Structures are given as C-alpha cells and as structure tokens.
Amino acid sequence: MSELPETYQRVQKQYPEMMKHYEALGAAAGKAGPLDAKTVALVKLAMCFGAGLEGGAHSAVRKGLDAGCSPDELRHAAVLAVTTLGFPSMARARAWVEDLLSKPA
DSSP states (O other): OOOOOHHHHHHHHHOHHHHHHHHHHHHHHHHSSSOOHHHHHHHHHHHHHHHTOHHHHHHHHHHHHHTTOOHHHHHHHHHTHHHHHOHHHHHHHHHHHHHHHTSOO
16 A cells, blocks of 8 residues: 555656755654554544545545554544544545545555
8 A cells, every 4th residue: 555656656757865964854754653553644634634635635645554453443533524624524534535545466
C-alpha cells in the first residue's frame, strides 16, 4: 500500500536533494514528541480533513495503514469530523479514506 503517487515520484526525481530534506523534516517532526507512528498518522489524517487536502489525506491513509491503523480506525477519524467540520466535510473525508481502502491490495 506504500507505493508513492506518480506526482510525488516525479518531484522526487526532478528535485532529489530538496525531497531528501523534505522527507528528513517529516521524519524529525514525527519523532519530535511522544506520539507513536499510528497516532501521528491519525493526527495528520485529521489535519488533512480540516484543511481540505485530498492528496494529503490519501497519503495519510497509506501511512496509517503502514503504521498499523485498521481500516475502521481510519474511517472513525473521518466520522469524528462531523461535529467540528460538518456533515458535508465528514462525508468528503470518508470518501477520501474509502478511495484508498476500496483499492485492491
């Protein structure tokens, strides 16, 4: 499930030095506090929902699965958006989660 999207791969190929630093920053941020990888993935997924970032949400779902999140945990993160972001945003978030969960492994 952890194959990178084509757009990311193209940027990585065109700007390898920049992407090396970008990935290192992400890794350092993930290790900067007490949250485990699974919790970090769920928090990042929730931030993507709030910011309306479809590609980021897809990435967070992939990373969440890689970190051990169950499909139901990822779906639950989307459902939690209902009172904070509203029903339409929650439905959009669930659709983004299902985009990845409904793909064959």
